[in-house]
Amino acid sequence: MLILGIESSTSQVGCAIGGHEGVLASAHSSRGKRHAENLTPQIDFVRQQARVELDEISVVAVDIGPGLYTGLRVGVTAAISIAFGLGVPMIGVSSLDLIAYPVRHCQKLIAAVIDARRGEIFYSSYRQVPGGIQRVTDPIVSSPEDLSAELQAQGTETLMVGDGALRYADHFDNLRGVESAEPGLAYPSASSLVQLAHAKALREDFVNPSELKPLYLRKPDALEINMQPRRAQ
Amino acid sequence: MTKNLVLAIETSCDETAAAVVGEGKHVLSSVVSSQVDIHARYGGVVPEVASRAHVDLIAPVIAQALIEAGIDQSDLDLVAATRGPGLIGSLLVGVSAAKSLALVWKKPFIGVNHLEAHLYSCFLEEPDLELPLVVLLVSGGHTMLVAMDDHLSYRILGQTLDDAAGEAYDKVARYLGLSYPGGPAIDQLAASGESKIDFPRPMLNEGYNFSFSGLKTSVINYVRKHPETPIEDIATSFQEAVVDVLITKAKKAVIETNAKGLCIGGGVAANSLLREEVLDTCLKEGWQSFVPSRLYCTDNAAMVAAAAWRRYNQDGPSSLFTGADPNLQLLE
Numbered sequence: 106m107l108i109l110g111i112e113s114s115t116s117q118v119g120c121a122i123g124g125h126e127g128v129l130a131s132a133h134s135s136r137g138k139r140h141a142e143n144l145t146p147q148i149d150f151v152r153q154q155a156r157v158e159l160d161e162i163s164v165v166a167v168d169i170g171p172g173l174y175t176g177l178r179v180g181v182t183a184a185i186s187i188a189f190g191l192g193v194p195m196i197g198v199s200s201l202d203l204i205a206y207p208v209r210h211c212q213k214l215i216a217a218v219i220d221a222r223r224g225e226i227f228y229s230s231y232r233q234v235p236g237g238i239q240r241v242t243d244p245i246v247s248s249p250e251d252l253s254a255e256l257q258a259q260g261t262e263t264l265m266v267g268d269g270a271l272r273y274a275d276h277f278d279n280l281r282g283v284e285s286a287e288p289g290l291a292y293p294s295a296s297s298l299v300q301l302a303h304a305k306a307l308r309e310d311f312v313n314p315s316e317l318k319p320l321y322l323r324k325p326d327a328l329e330i331n332m333q334p335r336r337a338q
Numbered sequence: 339m340t341k342n343l344v345l346a347i348e349t350s351c352d353e354t355a356a357a358v359v360g361e362g363k364h365v366l367s368s369v370v371s372s373q374v375d376i377h378a379r380y381g382g383v384v385p386e387v388a389s390r391a392h393v394d395l396i397a398p399v400i401a402q403a404l405i406e407a408g409i410d411q412s413d414l415d416l417v418a419a420t421r422g423p424g425l426i427g428s429l430l431v432g433v434s435a436a437k438s439l440a441l442v443w444k445k446p447f448i449g450v451n452h453l454e455a456h457l458y459s460c461f462l463e464e465p466d467l468e469l470p471l472v473v474l475l476v477s478g479g480h481t482m483l484v485a486m487d488d489h490l491s492y493r494i495l496g497q498t499l500d501d502a503a504g505e506a507y508d509k510v511a512r513y514l515g516l517s518y519p520g521g522p523a524i525d526q527l528a529a530s531g532e533s534k535i536d537f538p539r540p541m542l543n544e545g546y547n548f549s550f551s552g553l554k555t556s557v558i559n560y561v562r563k564h565p566e567t568p569i570e571d572i573a574t575s576f577q578e579a580v581v582d583v584l585i586t587k588a589k590k591a592v593i594e595t596n597a598k599g600l601c602i603g604g605g606v607a608a609n610s611l612l613r614e615e616v617l618d619t620c621l622k623e624g625w626q627s628f629v630p631s632r633l634y635c636t637d638n639a640a641m642v643a644a645a646a647w648r649r650y651n652q653d654g655p656s657s658l659f660t661g662a663d664p665n666l667q668l669l670e
Binding site: 139141142143144145146148149159160174175178179181182183185186187189190191314315318319321325326 | 384385386387389390392393394396397398400401411426427430431433434435436437438439440441442443658659660661662
């Protein structure tokens with residue numbers, strides 16, 4: 106089984122190819138919002154490095170967000186198109202799961218926090234369980250202020266991870282029992298995606314390309330601002 | 339078996355479309371999934387809503403285009419997508435899908451200019467049109483007069499300095515309380531009205547540029563002052579003013595550039611009065627003319643395939659590093 110993993114929900118875009126033998130090749134780039142330009146050549150590069158042909162890919166895994174909408178859509182559209190083009194199933198994994206996964210050996214509560222722009226964050230928390238981690242709260246949109254207050258009220262030992270934790274570090278730095286993971290782990294990695302997808306693929310936890318939906322968490326702008334249907338004056 | 343098959347994808351605004359076309363003229367399939375019902379409640383296209391809908395619709399629409407064409411992906415020779423101009427979030431979905439399919443199917447990819455695609459909608463149905471031609475491109479986003487000297491060789495004679503013709507239609511329609519999109523709504527009402535009001539014909543005798551913002555304002559001011567005027571008469575009078583300006587300038591362009599004929603393209607080319615006037619004028623003057631079927635006037639992927647095939651044969655494929663360009667110009 107060969108899995109192609111694509112992640113593009115933050116300012117970074119990346120992909121990896123792997124399977125039973127682990128990750129064969131991966132690449133990431135984060136310079137200047139060029140997800141759409143870079144992703145296709147990047148996949149071709151990773152394919153060559155992994156020394157496989159794309160028609161050997163049997164599953165396409167994708168980071169479904171939450172994250173920055175434009176980048177997210179580039180990755181999700183590419184993944185859907187590749188799965189459709191090859192006639193293979195898909196696996197969707199949340200970006201928050203992806204940033205919590207590398208710190209899975211931590212005994213504390215894990216707070217995965219992604220920068221949602223507009224002064225907001227996407228957030229979800231995780232606990233260690235035998236063999237990995239388990240999500241304990243569903244992904245939500247929140248503010249750094251609200252999350253900080255919540256963590257303070259809980260008083261639980263917590264490890265913060267993600268670009269949202271970095272950006273709003275001043276909201277969390279002085280909280281008792283709260284510490285930040287190293288900045289190198291702040292972005293979702295395509296290698297983590299392939300590893301998580303591999304476990305799901307063994308359980309045949311697949312979706313069809315037509316069923317895969319990005320996790321936006323926010324309504325589109327017009328609905329958000331409660332725009333009224335227009336009427337003539 | 340038709341050769342030189344192009345799969346084209348169009349997602350520049352609010353239509354998710356895919357088509358399979360052979361040699362830039364044999365349309366094997368042209369699927370358009372319109373989001374017009376989704377956007378109608380906002381009175382216009384909401385970009386984020388459009389982008390989300392494109393992601394949901396892109397694979398089903400492409401699948402449908404291949405099924406209707408009765409072909410397999412191995413029969414394709416080229417995968418194309420509109421790369422601009424348009425809404426960035428919408429364009430990125432089509433470009434990403436087309437590049438991905440080209441990569442996995444090992445086919446060349448080409449990024450297409452949406453305006454060039456509209457110019458080629460005429461050649462889709464009438465591939466033997468003789469050049470040079472003048473093409474009047476009128477849509478919700480553009481109003482321009484283009485001298486097409488040869489294939490893929492254009493001069494922009496003039497364009498709108500403010501609102502596009504379709505934009506003026508939408509704004510007037512909204513003011514009159516008509517449903518979105520405004521073009522078809524006004525066109526339908528105009529059929530039963532009388533042309534009683536002499537609305538201004540902006541810049542009628544000043545070169546080839548257009549201005550519709552002032553006309554729109556004078557319609558709105560007129561309705562404010564004369565609320566009792568039947569809405570049908572407003573629609574008819576407004577439509578006549580718009581079409582009069584478009585036709586007068588197009589006619590002048592054909593004469594002054596020594597073109598062999600006049601064609602129209604773009605969403606407003608679906609307007610009944612404009613279609614009628616173009617055909618009448620050309621018949622009277624003895625020019626060749628072509629008015630595309632309505633389904634090839636509004637955004638569709640068949641015209642993208644037609645332009646893609648021409649471009650590919652002249653310039654070769656685009657790089658897989660191609661992105662979307664929301665402000666792409668016709669002459670780039």
